[in-house]
Amino acid sequence: MGIAERKHRQKQALRERILDAARRIVVREGFAALSMRKIADAIEYSPATLYLHFESRDHIAHALCAEGYAQLLASFAPLAQIADPAERLRALGRAYVAFGVAHPETYRLIFMEDPSYTGAALAGAAGVSEDDTAGDAALQIMIDALDELRGAGRLSGSVASTEPAVWAEALWASLHGIVALNLTCSVFPSAPLETLVGVTLDAWLGEPQAAGAGASTSAAGRGKKTAARRRPSTASSKHTAPEPATKRKAAGP
Amino acid sequence: MGIAERKHRQKQALRERILDAARRIVVREGFAALSMRKIADAIEYSPATLYLHFESRDHIAHALCAEGYAQLLASFAPLAQIADPAERLRALGRAYVAFGVAHPETYRLIFMEDPSYTGAALAGAAGVSEDDTAGDAALQIMIDALDELRGAGRLSGSVASTEPAVWAEALWASLHGIVALNLTCSVFPSAPLETLVGVTLDAWLGEPQAAGAGASTSAAGRGKKTAARRRPSTASSKHTAPEPATKRKAAGP
DNA sequence: GTCTATATGAGGATAGAC
């Protein structure tokens, strides 16, 4: 039955081409600009063909979300090997923000557009599990690190008495806030991103203890006189190609 | 010249009716559903008439943003009288989040849609000032409180050494993250909102000192076993009518 | 499976009559 398999492969290949084209459009022009016509044009097929592979525009968006979230998780993987849980948490936090600014439209699609997209991302990347709550893998990584940290008795004050899951969600929210404001509000970052992330991580994890080996985060992480302005376009992602900032309307009136 | 004045009043009145209708639509169906036709239908005028009062749909959105931000600032006003700066900051933080969940579509429009909308909100509410940076009034309130706090020498560790403007922005980002995740990600709040806000404020401000008079925030602010789920729909706003949650797509996959 | 052609409907914005 090699013929059937070849056909199946071809079908999968076209599906991938569709997703590739869709991703490119989202990355370059934002999700709002994603249309079936544009995708069809890009891959040089007719719009009708798309519907043989995806039920609707939304299903394409869901697939993109799952891809993006998997990419985010992948960027976390190497950091899981950092032995010190506090340093690991800091690294994860920085990686999270870095992903957000490096892939603004992807991040927007997953976390800022629609609840169903977020759901699709989490579920899609966690295998095809369809239990009650698929559970957020990224969140679990943070919770684990925090548990370790607490086990080591290295937590101060309010952190120690807080439920880890709550703490992790709150930290996630803080990081999301930094990314989200950065992507949406041009007024926002009068302080450079790294500074904000550093300050935030310090607030949640306490001052980094000088005991560790690796060069600590907040070395350059304290703001002096609000030095640099504007987003630094660091794009310090070792991942894939960063997305150029989509041209939204103007900034200040 | 009474005639001219009456005409002017009438014109203003219609402008208000347009904005009212637009606000209702945004509140009930979300900004994406706001169209000139719908507004026209709602006020029983022809679509063309709208263009005599607003240059475009975007200009209407800008006006709505300015209104919404003014409302947010108004909800802050009474809190400015809290003597203790730490308690004041906590109250401001809670009010901010409360506004966000009580007026989700308004919040979304101002802070999560488009940079130009955020800009319009800040500039519009700060009078018609058109200096370089209109500056964010809400942010300034926080910075002032922090300055006081530092003056009183009541800051611990990392906070003391951080530039107040940076610190304020970072705290803002944290609160924004809580609101934004709550509005977008149905997966998110496994912990109740109040808990997250409490934990976050503790992280930034330190444990509330029992010295003060008022009943402290985080009395009920520590999460026990992740008790309640789902957004509590507290709607603890003393302001105007809260916005019912707009039906976005479904939550989980 | 893939295409052309088209149904259907939405939206923003404008021209020109009253």
Added chain:
DNA sequence: GTCTATCCTCATATAGAC
């Protein structure tokens, strides 16, 4: 000032030929 009528663009989705 206000309306009617209209232009134009763009979208999703389907029918039916190849």
